[in-house]
């Protein structure tokens with residue numbers, strides 16, 4: 541029978557693999573602070589994101605592994621924490637120094653629900669405990685202040701603009717400064733300049749994820765963003781219609797050209813559940829987003845049905861992701877976790893070598 545010791549605990553935990561990073565949690569250096577007192581043991585598992593899709597499962601696995609390795613062990617207490625990883629490429633030190641990851645939410649065309657998705661991803665990640673900021677870079681149609689119910693104007697402290705905050709998300713939008721109708725007639729350089737200022741002149745502080753809601757298409761603002769900061773990745777929102785999917789592919793190619801990894805595709809307005817008969821109506825056909833992701837070789841992060849509640853919540857300024865236990869909030873948080881997992885995967889690439897040595901008979 542195994543005596544309870546740090547080595548025995550570590551060896552037991554080596555059986556547990558992170559399904560996204562494909563290595564065991566000891567090799568990944570997730571296991572911290574092992575403490576043994578008599579028959580009891582406690583330790584911490586530090587994940588790469590608080591929005592880890594397998595967080596609860598991993599905790600249960602860890603307890604089971606230790607119990608199996610040390611029959612008769614007393615209490616096994618596991619604390620799950622996280623420390624979000626940052627991208628490995630050198631960040632321009634003077635721009636966004638405290639921001640670990642920058643993510644663009646893009647779409648080929650307007651009206652597919654890109655801003656809705658950006659807002660709900662941000663709120664979901666913040667609810668999991670991550671530090672999150674959101675830039676409304678859709679300067680020609682800044683809808684995010686409305687969707688998050690934020691009014692008023694950001695303050696200046698010294699020479700730095702202070703972001704607004706709503707549902708735990710720090711927020712900056714051109715909508716705080718100009719009438720949306722005025723922004724529509726801006727020339728391209730003015731709009732790009734505004735987005736650049738949101739990166740250089742705003743006091744974002746320390747953030748795990750800074751999300752950019754881009755205008756639709758592939759124009760100046762997208763280019764400004766990728767030229768100003770090294771993005772961790774982009775997420776493409778599409779609806780299932782062929783026209784939207786064709787535009788999503790164009791978006792993918794743009795990011796590919798400028799070496800921004802595409803973290804995945806999200807299909808919005810995938811289907812509608814009839815509130816009377818409960819039948820699933822695939823208004824815009826179905827499965828196109830998943831197929832496009834497969835064709836392009838990028839992850840499919842999930843599908844969002846059409847819900848009246850999503851439209852109403854956007855208009856009311858209370859995003860569905862802020863609700864507890866509703867179908868819509870569950871869907872949003874599942875997609876946010878899938879995206880956070882992709883960020884962790886990207887950040888792990890190029891860090892410690894993923895060497896697996898197969899030991900077997902020689």
Ligand code: ADP
Nearest residue numbers: 650651652653654655656845846847850851854
């Ligand atoms: P985009 O940013 O792509 O232009 P928006 O996020 O502004 O699109 O969404 C356009 C409209 O569609 C909004 O009124 C929004 O509330 C609504 N909408 C977006 N996604 C859904 C959905 N899944 N179900 C119902 N309404 C939605």
